[in-house]
Each structure stands twice: as C-alpha cells, then as structure tokens.
Amino acid sequence: MEVLKRIFNFYINSSIHVAIATCALAWVTLIELNLKHDQNLLSFVFFATITGYNFVKYFGIVKFHHRSLAGWLKAIQLFSLGAFFAMCYYGLKLEVETLIVIVILGVITFFYAIPIMVPKHYLFDDHKNLRQVSGLKVYLIALIWMFTTVIVPIVNHDVLINMDVIITGTQRFLYVLVLMFPFEIRDLNFDSLKLATIPQKIGVKKTKIIGVVLLFVFLTLEFLKGELTSKSICATLIITGVSLLFLLFSNKNQSKYYSAFWVESLPIIWLLVLLLLS
Numbered sequence: 001m002e003v004l005k006r007i008f009n010f011y012i013n014s015s016i017h018v019a020i021a022t023c024a025l026a027w028v029t030l031i032e033l034n035l036k037h038d039q040n041l042l043s044f045v046f047f048a049t050i051t052g053y054n055f056v057k058y059f060g061i062v063k064f065h066h067r068s069l070a071g072w073l074k075a076i077q078l079f080s081l082g083a084f085f086a087m088c089y090y091g092l093k094l095e096v097e098t099l100i101v102i103v104i105l106g107v108i109t110f111f112y113a114i115p116i117m118v119p120k121h122y123l124f125d126d127h128k129n130l131r132q133v134s135g136l137k138v139y140l141i142a143l144i145w146m147f148t149t150v151i152v153p154i155v156n157h158d159v160l161i162n163m164d165v166i167i168t169g170t171q172r173f174l175y176v177l178v179l180m181f182p183f184e185i186r187d188l189n190f191d192s193l194k195l196a197t198i199p200q201k202i203g204v205k206k207t208k209i210i211g212v213v214l215l216f217v218f219l220t221l222e223f224l225k226g227e228l229t230s231k232s233i234c235a236t237l238i239i240t241g242v243s244l245l246f247l248l249f250s251n252k253n254q255s256k257y258y259s260a261f262w263v264e265s266l267p268i269i270w271l272l273v274l275l276l277l278s
Contacts, residue, residue: 012260014076015057019049021264024271025149025172031274032168032232035157041098044090045148048102050083052109098156105147108140138184138198142176164225174218178211178243179266182250182259189252204252211247215240231277239270 011017023046030037054076091099150169159165184197185204199207222228222236246263 010072010075012257013072014079015050015053017261018053018264019046021267022046022049022145022148024267025145026153027271028267028274029150029153029168029172031271031278033154033159033164034227035153035159038153038156040090040093041153041156044087044094045152047083047087047090049148051080051087052106054080054083056109095156095158097158098152101147101152101155105144105152108144138177138180141180142173145176146173162226164227167221167225171218171221174214174221175243178214178218178247179263181207181211181247182254182263185250185252186254186259208247208250212244215244215247231274234277235270235273238273239266242266242269 023042026042026045027037029035058073058076058080091102094102146169150165150172154161154165181198184199185207187197188199188204198210202210219236219240222233225232243266246266250258250263
C-alpha cells in the first residue's frame, strides 16, 4: 500500500495528471471543431505541460537541500528532463506558425517563475515574477491554458478564426478560471495576503457565486455556436453540472487530493463523455 501511495504521489507531484488534463482539453478542441486527431500535437501538449509545470513548481526548491526533499525531487528533475527532450522531439513535428505561438507561451511561462523587473507599485512582496503580481495568477493560468488547448490546435491545423473558434476560446478561458477557484479556496490557509487572490478579496461564498455565474455563461455560449450538435450540448451540460458540484463543495479544509486530483480530472471526464457520445 505504501508503494502505491508513493507512485500516486509521484503521479500528482510530477504533473503527469495535470498534463493528461491539458492534453484532454486540447483533444476536446479537436473534437468540437471537427479537426482530425493529431497525435503529435497532443503528445507535445502532454510533455510541454510536464516541463512547464515542473519548472514553475520546483524552480525555487532546487536551491534548498533538505534531506526529505532530495529523493523525490531528484526523480522529478530527471523525469522532467526526459519530458523536455520529448517535448522538443514532438515540437519539431509541428507547423512553424504553431511554434511561434508556443515560443510566446514559453516566454510567459519562463517569466511566470523567474524574477523580472516589474514596477514596485504593481507588487506587494519581494518576489518579482509574474506569479507574485497581485491578482494576476489565476487569469494568467487560464489564458495560458486557453492558448495551449484552443489556439495551438487551430493554428497547427490552419483553421480560420471564426465565431465558433472565438466562442470556444472564451468558454475555455472561463472554464479553466472556474477550475482554479477550488485551488484558490484551498490555498487560503497558505497563500500570502499580498497575492490578492479572488477568495482573499471577496471571500469564499462570493467566489463560488462568481463561479456559478461563469459556468452559466460557459454553458450559454455553447448554444451560440454555428455548428451545434446534440453530442456537444450533452457533453457541455454534463461537465457543467459536475464542475458545479466540485465548485460548491470546495472549502479551505478540503482533502489533499480534492483539487490536485479530482478537480484536475474534470477535463479528462469531459473528454471521456465526448468520446462515449461519439
């Protein structure tokens, strides 16, 4: 049992789970926009997510040498290095225009973790990176996920940006924003007040109300698409309902895996519903 627990913790801490979730959302985009399955693109998104997330999460930790961290951290570092090489391999199989978008996302991710020169009146503490800019974190993450799971697939398939694409991009941004709320509610016990997260500014109850409104907008936008199918409507209804439940039941004292596993599983559930309805 202890071995299984360690494997599962490595699965979570090494960002494999969030990478599958990101890959699932990119696949959802391919299905919704009637684009052909693109294994090279999905593989790139998977390995790029592992590389990016682990870089952001563990960049600061590598400066410390606490014995309790050394073992699993070294394993994650080696795993991330392998993911980086795999990302480069699959990146070479993508279109040039796609790589340009990816480079922009890479630069944003880099400065999300690395200190930069930002005017002091935009900051509240000494860590001068985008992650620490007051109130920016959740919107930046939603924007990166939207670009990664919507813009990158359509650029790689040379799809013209029409109203359906704009609606899909808007939906994705709103949906990821809502998925971030349980994380921000969980982190109320740990985040510095200087981060000015949404729950810190308006409280848990109002954060949930905003999440409910955003999910309603997310669902409503589905009916504005030009190419509307019963499959997409049904899948959107199901994932909206399930996401709503996870939002409403989130709290500051949630279990260790409530957000890190179950909430991050929602994009995977969305994909599975679409595949089952196909």
